[in-house]
Amino acid sequence: MYHFDWAVFWQYLLPWTALANPLIRNGLVATVVVSVVAQVLGVIFGLFAALGKMSKFPPLRWIADGYIWYFRGTPLLVQMMLLFFGLGVTHIYDFPDLHLGPLLITGAIQAGTLALAVNEGAYMAEIVRAGIEAIDPGQMEAARSLGMTSGLAMRRIVLPQATKVIIPPLGNEFNNMMKTTSIMVVISSGELFFGFTQVNARIFKPFELFIAASMYYLLLTTIWSFIQARIEGSLGERKGIERGPGMFQRIFSFGGGRGVR
Amino acid sequence: MVFDSTSPFTPSSSRVVVQAEKVNKFFGSLHVLKDVDLTVSKNEVVVIIGPSGSGKSTLLRCINHIEKINSGRIYVNGRLIGYYEKNGRLVEDSERNIAQQRSEIGMVFQRFNLFPHLTALENILEAPINVRKLPTEEAEAEAVKLLERVGLVEKRDKYPNQLSGGQQQRVAIARALAMKPSLMLFDEPTSALDPEMIGEVLDVMKELAHEITMIVVSHEMGFVRAAANRIIFIDEGRIIEDTTPDSLFNDPREERTRAFLSKILH
Numbered sequence: 042m043y044h045f046d047w048a049v050f051w052q053y054l055l056p057w058t059a060l061a062n063p064l065i066r067n068g069l070v071a072t073v074v075v076s077v078v079a080q081v082l083g084v085i086f087g088l089f090a091a092l093g094k095m096s097k098f099p100p101l102r103w104i105a106d107g108y109i110w111y112f113r114g115t116p117l118l119v120q121m122m123l124l125f126f127g128l129g130v131t132h133i134y135d136f137p138d139l140h141l142g143p144l145l146i147t148g149a150i151q152a153g154t155l156a157l158a159v160n161e162g163a164y165m166a167e168i169v170r171a172g173i174e175a176i177d178p179g180q181m182e183a184a185r186s187l188g189m190t191s192g193l194a195m196r197r198i199v200l201p202q203a204t205k206v207i208i209p210p211l212g213n214e215f216n217n218m219m220k221t222t223s224i225m226v227v228i229s230s231g232e233l234f235f236g237f238t239q240v241n242a243r244i245f246k247p248f249e250l251f252i253a254a255s256m257y258y259l260l261l262t263t264i265w266s267f268i269q270a271r272i273e274g275s276l277g278e279r280k281g282i283e284r285g286p287g288m289f290q291r292i293f294s295f296g297g298g299r300g301v302r
Numbered sequence: 303m304v305f306d307s308t309s310p311f312t313p314s315s316s317r318v319v320v321q322a323e324k325v326n327k328f329f330g331s332l333h334v335l336k337d338v339d340l341t342v343s344k345n346e347v348v349v350i351i352g353p354s355g356s357g358k359s360t361l362l363r364c365i366n367h368i369e370k371i372n373s374g375r376i377y378v379n380g381r382l383i384g385y386y387e388k389n390g391r392l393v394e395d396s397e398r399n400i401a402q403q404r405s406e407i408g409m410v411f412q413r414f415n416l417f418p419h420l421t422a423l424e425n426i427l428e429a430p431i432n433v434r435k436l437p438t439e440e441a442e443a444e445a446v447k448l449l450e451r452v453g454l455v456e457k458r459d460k461y462p463n464q465l466s467g468g469q470q471q472r473v474a475i476a477r478a479l480a481m482k483p484s485l486m487l488f489d490e491p492t493s494a495l496d497p498e499m500i501g502e503v504l505d506v507m508k509e510l511a512h513e514i515t516m517i518v519v520s521h522e523m524g525f526v527r528a529a530a531n532r533i534i535f536i537d538e539g540r541i542i543e544d545t546t547p548d549s550l551f552n553d554p555r556e557e558r559t560r561a562f563l564s565k566i567l568h
Binding site for chain 2: 177179180182183184185186187188189190191193197198201202205
């Protein structure tokens with residue numbers, strides 16, 4: 042009969058005791074920062090890949106197609122280890138620690154963030170492309186008949202409208218991103234889950250510790266779903282787009298399809 | 303600009319705004335425009351009618367190179383549109399040059415195609431500021447004048463989805479005029495409108511007909527009677543009649559013109 046260690050469980054579940062441990066505290070900060078940075082970079086890579094995929098210039102299309110094909114077709118875990126250990130061992134890039142003022146950005150954090158971003162870019166490319174294609178072609182025609190080049194029309198007319206289509210799936214991508222940062226544990230970068238595995242290595246209470254760890258991810262994604270609902274709500278009010286699912290639905294996925302406003 | 307009047311490929315007079323010569327257009331294996339010749343002079347108001355699928359909208363869209371042609375030549379204000387000629391062959395022009403040419407041709411669409419993320423005023427300002435590079439205050443003063451002209455100055459801060467169809471189309475006309483075009487193309491401008499809104503759009507177009515060259519694809523006979531100098535009937539990609547409204551209505555040359563007119567005139 043397993044003896045559940047309530048003392049350890051509460052110590053690592055409750056923030057005021059858990060965050061006293063620098064492994065957990067710094068890990069939580071790293072998870073949030075890495076998620077945001079990787080997502081922002083992922084959107085940028087995705088935008089370029091989407092534009093490349095839709096380009097009139099064949100080599101750009103091939104590059105974009107190849108990128109999307111590879112990074113969606115292979116496991117992120119493998120990509121991350123390839124990037125960190127592979128580039129390291131060949132000395133193409135050793136991922137040295139960076140000191141930015143008081144901040145220490147370890148090589149593992151850099152590699153993990155980059156791998157997440159590049160992988161995310163391949164998924165964002167499809168989301169961005171779908172967003173652009175959702176815009177009535179008449180918009181592009183109208184813009185070009187006013188004398189805009191297609192680049193200007195894309196920037197001023199199509200992308201601002203596509204953004205509204207892209208934001209709901211982007212929110213879901215970010216929710217995934219925060220959870221997926223946990224696989225950085227394989228390259229020992231100091232994010233949240235790595236912190237918990239380190240504590241576990243010392244006291245070996247995996248059941249208690251990993252339940253507590255899961256609760257921290259649940260907290261992050263739940264907070265995010267509130268923020269996401271607010272963002273989509275304000276978008277809907279201002280520019281008259283469809284409302285996303287309600288809060289309750291969003292968290293528990295009850296009810297089918299999109300909410301009715 | 304100097305034109306060589308002996309060359310078959312250049313317009314003979316600077317009063318010519320549009321000159322199309324032997325234009326052919328295919329959509330896949332479908333031959334949409336067949337050897338179309340058309341000359342439109344300055345200040346003419348030309349209405350194009352024809353059954354759906356006859357190629358009338360396609361012809362209009364070729365004139366500002368939104369559609370590419372497969373052979374022939376289209377000149378606007380004496381310049382080949384969309385192409386330049388190299389050893390007797392057409393080569394597509396650079397995007398920048400094409401955009402510059404299009405900026406002198408206003409186009410009004412059946413579905414308005416206003417930019418939904420911009421207000422009425424911003425819709426009109428967009429191209430003057432970003433294409434003509436006008437200073438904001440100057441562009442805004444012009445835009446407000448245009449809104450006054452189409453009778454919508456009080457709607458300047460409304461988004462398209464807050465306007466009726468007729469109002470949206472009037473804003474779209476003002477948006478096209480903001481580029482100070484020398485030619486306006488109207489692609490079925492009233493066919494997506496509720497009947498009670500057609501009049502307000504036609505009124506704006508009739509006003510405009512006094513001062514600018516217009517090519518209008520439309521079956522609005524009220525507009526034809528009030529404003530058109532010329533009417534063209536297209537069927538199966540060919541120009542069947544090209545004459546004045548009077549002679550078309552009273553004495554159509556071809557039987558199929560008569561048949562088509564009897565359908566649209568009730």
